Amino acid sequence: MVAALFLFLIQTGCWIRTFDASARPDLVLITIDSLRADHLELYGHTRPTAPNLLKLARAGVTFKHAVAAAPWTLPSMASIHTGLPPSRHGATSNQSSIGEQHPAVASLLQASGYQTRAVVSHVFVGSSFGFARGFDDFNERHVQDHSGSSSEVLTQVALESFNAAGDGPTFLWVHYFDPHYSYERHPEYDFATGRTGRFGDSIDFESPNGTELLGVSAAAERYMTDVYDEEIAHTDKHVGALIDGVIGAGRDRGVIFVVTADHGEGFLDHNRFGHGRDLYDELIHVPLIIGGDIPRTMWGLSIGSPVETSSIATTLLQFAGVEEHTLRGMDLFDTALSRSSPSYVSSEGSYARGTDQRQVSVERGRWKMIQHLDDGRVELYYRKTDPGEQNNIAGDPKVAHLQADMRAIMDTRLAEISSPGTAPETTPNAKTAPAQISEAEREKLKALGYLESEGASDAVH
Numbered sequence: 001m002v003a004a005l006f007l008f009l010i011q012t013g014c015w016i017r018t019f020d021a022s023a024r025p026d027l028v029l030i031t032i033d034s035l036r037a038d039h040l041e042l043y044g045h046t047r048p049t050a051p052n053l054l055k056l057a058r059a060g061v062t063f064k065h066a067v068a069a070a071p072w073t074l075p076s077m078a079s080i081h082t083g084l085p086p087s088r089h090g091a092t093s094n095q096s097s098i099g100e101q102h103p104a105v106a107s108l109l110q111a112s113g114y115q116t117r118a119v120v121s122h123v124f125v126g127s128s129f130g131f132a133r134g135f136d137d138f139n140e141r142h143v144q145d146h147s148g149s150s151s152e153v154l155t156q157v158a159l160e161s162f163n164a165a166g167d168g169p170t171f172l173w174v175h176y177f178d179p180h181y182s183y184e185r186h187p188e189y190d191f192a193t194g195r196t197g198r199f200g201d202s203i204d205f206e207s208p209n210g211t212e213l214l215g216v217s218a219a220a221e222r223y224m225t226d227v228y229d230e231e232i233a234h235t236d237k238h239v240g241a242l243i244d245g246v247i248g249a250g251r252d253r254g255v256i257f258v259v260t261a262d263h264g265e266g267f268l269d270h271n272r273f274g275h276g277r278d279l280y281d282e283l284i285h286v287p288l289i290i291g292g293d294i295p296r297t298m299w300g301l302s303i304g305s306p307v308e309t310s311s312i313a314t315t316l317l318q319f320a321g322v323e324e325h326t327l328r329g330m331d332l333f334d335t336a337l338s339r340s341s342p343s344y345v346s347s348e349g350s351y352a353r354g355t356d357q358r359q360v361s362v363e364r365g366r367w368k369m370i371q372h373l374d375d376g377r378v379e380l381y382y383r384k385t386d387p388g389e390q391n392n393i394a395g396d397p398k399v400a401h402l403q404a405d406m407r408a409i410m411d412t413r414l415a416e417i418s419s420p421g422t423a424p425e426t427t428p429n430a431k432t433a434p435a436q437i438s439e440a441e442r443e444k445l446k447a448l449g450y451l452e453s454e455g456a457s458d459a460v461h
């Protein structure tokens, strides 16, 4: 009977499976570094960069407007795992890790009987920053600097780890890295035809002054985005192999896949390359797809309401049947079923090298306000008519009423950030733990541009 329930029905272009609500499903969280949503066909891109994500979405739920908690890896991923905003979990600089007082989804799943396994490819999601807690098996042997490709080996070791799990329910997290700069050609996808070489070594992606980069020619910029698309396609191929492998394992329980990104990537949309500071959509609008053994009635659903990726932890716990927990965040399936949705979504900008240039964004519908905490600047965008967030209409008397509404939301959010006692985010930022970074990891962070080079201070500034 069980075998029949989990019969994998191969149909054109979909992973179609049956749904058994009685068993606790395996849970597979796939995070892809630096993947902006609008470079996927699923989110309107004109190129077939990610056919496997499209395939997953055909029998899954796609959240069209998912917002990352921060524009760089560490704080955003810490929010995905703890359900907390960066100002609460405190992992907001390259010197800080997730505080031990914050329960993470892996620990809660482990305590409820799940086997927990992870394969990661970035220092910022490694054990030094608190991400290994709650995992029975945590593989960070394939963490790399900005060169080379790791997707294939990650998929291989992730499947080995998954297949080594016992019969009980298993949580597997895989963090892919290849769309992160520098970008390397994968000529089999042919998006950058006739051009060769790696793009990115000559550019300081973390330059505090983006205008220094405006000398890059349009052709070079185009080449960079073309190669970025090839990196996405290369990663998607191996994500597809992971999904195939997990389904093909033929375990006697269902499986839920959640795919998202830690943040996006800038290509001079707002005068900067890379990521790390700003809260514009190219940096915080990320893909979010839930697929696998979900009810047939939900196949192909596309959800327009803005949601936060920090709700993923709560959603995974709901799938696992863990209802007694204190994690913040909504069950995204409730949102998909229109039973609940956040009244607004928020993101926080901090910077790996220090705590300057902090920003907070709030979004409701198509409206978005960004508050710069250091100098008080405010930006307001109406993305229905200005999807690229190029026309700051803060102060425009024609939108005074809506600006007042967004101001009230922003003030609420800022009050939460500055009031550590606000339930359920009960732990003050000040209690965060320093990261325990090894010499080898320091070298990797330097290579990625997150630490100053020789002779400069690594201290937070």
Ligand SMILES: [Zn+2]
Pocket (backbone or CB within 6 Å): 033, 034, 072, 073, 074, 180, 262, 263
């Ligand atoms: Zn990242």
